[in-house]
Amino acid sequence: MVESEFDVVILGSGPAGLQAAVHAARAKARTAVLGKVRSSALFKAHVENYCCLNDTVSGENILNEGRRQAEKFGAALIDEDVLHIERLEDGRFSVKLESGDTLVVRSIILAMGISRNKLNVPGEKELQGRGVSYCVDCDCNFYRNQVVTVVGSGSAAASGALRMLLVASETHLVCESLEISEKLRYQLESSGVHIHPGRKVGRIVGEGEVRAVLLDNGEEIETSGVFVELGAKGAIELVTGLGVALESESMRFVAVGKKQETNVPGLFAAGDICGPPWQIAKAVGEGCVAGLEAAACARRAATKTAQS
Ligand SMILES: Cc1cc2nc3c(=O)[nH]c(=O)nc-3n(C[C@H](O)[C@H](O)[C@H](O)COP(=O)(O)OP(=O)(O)OC[C@H]3O[C@@H](n4cnc5c(N)ncnc54)[C@H](O)[C@@H]3O)c2cc1C
Numbered sequence: 192m193v194e195s196e197f198d199v200v201i202l203g204s205g206p207a208g209l210q211a212a213v214h215a216a217r218a219k220a221r222t223a224v225l226g227k228v229r230s231s232a233l234f235k236a237h238v239e240n241y242c243c244l245n246d247t248v249s250g251e252n253i254l255n256e257g258r259r260q261a262e263k264f265g266a267a268l269i270d271e272d273v274l275h276i277e278r279l280e281d282g283r284f285s286v287k288l289e290s291g292d293t294l295v296v297r298s299i300i301l302a303m304g305i306s307r308n309k310l311n312v313p314g315e316k317e318l319q320g321r322g323v324s325y326c327v328d329c330d331c332n333f334y335r336n337q338v339v340t341v342v343g344s345g346s347a348a349a350s351g352a353l354r355m356l357l358v359a360s361e362t363h364l365v366c367e368s369l370e371i372s373e374k375l376r377y378q379l380e381s382s383g384v385h386i387h388p389g390r391k392v393g394r395i396v397g398e399g400e401v402r403a404v405l406l407d408n409g410e411e412i413e414t415s416g417v418f419v420e421l422g423a424k425g426a427i428e429l430v431t432g433l434g435v436a437l438e439s440e441s442m443r444f445v446a447v448g449k450k451q452e453t454n455v456p457g458l459f460a461a462g463d464i465c466g467p468p469w470q471i472a473k474a475v476g477e478g479c480v481a482g483l484e485a486a487a488c489a490r491r492a493a494t495k496t497a498q499s
Contacts, residue, residue, distance in 0.1 A: 197223045198489035199482070200286055200294055201266075202273050202429075203302030205231035207462025207474035207481070209257035211300045214482030216264040220298075220489050222482075223267045225288070228254050232304050232463065233471065235320035236329065241471050253471075278433055282457065282492075297492045298485040301430060301445060301453075301460040302478060305469070308421035310342060314395030315419070322401025323417050326469060327351035334416040336360045340404050342392050343420040346371050351420045352384045363412050365390050365404065392417075427464065438466060451481035457492070459485045 199215045201208045204226040215222040228234065233250035241248075258268055275287040279295070286294045307325040309315060315323055324330040327341070331354060339359045341352040344366040352364040363385045369376060379386065387406065394405040395417055403413045427437065427445060436446045436454040444466035451459045461477035463469045 197221045197267070197294060197296055198493070199223075199298045199300065199485045200225065200284075200296045201300040201302055201482075201485075202226060202286075203231075203300075203304060203462065203464075204228045204254070204258070204268070204270075205233055205302060205304050205462060205474065206253070206257065206471045207304075207464075207478040208300065208302035209254070209261050210475045210478030211302060211459075211461055211482035211485070212261040212266040213257075213264055214479050215300075215486040216261065216266040218483055218486035220486035222261075222265070222486075223269055223294070224261060225269050225271055225273055225286075226303070227270055227272065228258060230304075232307070232325075232469070237320075237333070238329075238471065239332065240329075273429060276429055276433060278455070284457065296489075298457050298489040299459070300451075300478075300481045300485050301427075301435075301458065301464055302462045302474075302481070303427075303429070304463040307419070310392055310395075310419050310421070312392055312394055314397065314401075318395055318397055318401050318417075321399060322397060322415060323395060323419065325419050327354050327418050327420065328468065329470070330416070330418070331355055331358050334359050337415040338413060339363070339416040339418060340365060340392075340412055340414040341418045341420055342366075342404075344368055344370050345420075346375060348420040349375050349379050351418055353378060353382055355418065356382055356384055359416075361385065363387060363414065365392055365406065365412075367391060387412075430458075433458065447477075449480075450484045451477055452484065457488055459488075 198220040199222045201224045212224045236250035239247045271288045277285045335358045338361040340363040342365045349371045355362045365387045391407045393407045396403040403411045438444045445460040459481040461481040462474035
């Protein structure tokens with residue numbers, strides 16, 4: 192096991208992790224950012240609702256700028272995933288990387304985002320970002336006056352379809368069974384959304400962009416956008432062994448206080464992993480707080496060690 196040359200290690204190269212890195216590094220903490228930028232939810236997105244960026248900007252460009260900025264302030268970028276984290280008896284953490292290296296640190300920021308549940312049908316992967324989206328709130332405006340299809344059986348899908356109705360020319364909802372409250376069901380059924388109950392999507396059709404969805408009964412819906420709203424689970428498997436408290440059993444997101452601190456001393460969290468709304472603005476705000484607090488925490492621990 193090698194003693195880390197870092198004070199703060201950040202798990203995640205998305206907007207939360209990069210903003211945390213900027214603030215921790217500027218606060219003079221030796222900072223490392225782990226994770227792969229291509230795996231950020233933002234990488235394939237086109238953004239038009241982030242403050243001060245008036246034009247539509249590609250997520251890839253935002254992330255690349257963020258990486259350059261974090262490096263400029265002294266953060267080290269390590270393109271590796273973390274496989275395991277353990278808490279040592281002295282309160283520090285050992286962080287095992289995919290290369291086999293182990294870092295030992297006092298302060299960690301969890302910024303691993305969430306894994307959005309996929310349909311796993313032909314066409315989905317190829318057309319992601321080209322008509323296939325996992326976030327109605329993020330992308331609805333790109334489908335103004337177009338036909339869209341929302342897929343899913345829960346409240347996220349039902350409320351997503353109602354939201355789409357305000358901008359799309361026609362909205363379809365493909366659902367195996369509707370598992371929603373009576374009130375939402377009533378709203379949905381009287382809304383004008385075309386509901387396809389008891390149906391599954393078998394394939395997403397299109398070359399270069401979405402043209403249609405093919406249902407399991409052979410019916411084809413011509414559509415420009417497919418919103419997969421199957422709910423989302425937190426990427427928290429890595430930390431449950433550390434005793435990190437979650438929001439609740441059904442809301443499997445990391446619970447944090449106002450300083451983005453978890454219930455485990457030295458462990459902070461920011462961004463999508465802390466729950467909705469899944470938006471850059473929230474991720475960046477939380478990243479800023481987590482970066483400053485993690486740097487201060489590492490500084491306090493180093494002072495204490497030096498005095499003892
Ligand atoms: C298609 C799409 C469009 C979107 N459009 C918008 C929009 O227009 N406006 C908006 O505000 N938001 C939008 N969003 C949401 C936005 O992208 C997210 O809210 C934001 O990226 C969350 O940032 P994050 O840093 O928390 O997580 P992410 O950006 O998802 O980053 C997570 C990081 O953690 C890393 N990681 C995961 N596991 C590990 C591990 N074991 N070890 C190390 N690293 C790990 C990943 O590699 C990645 O770098 C969109 C999302 C999608 C999917």
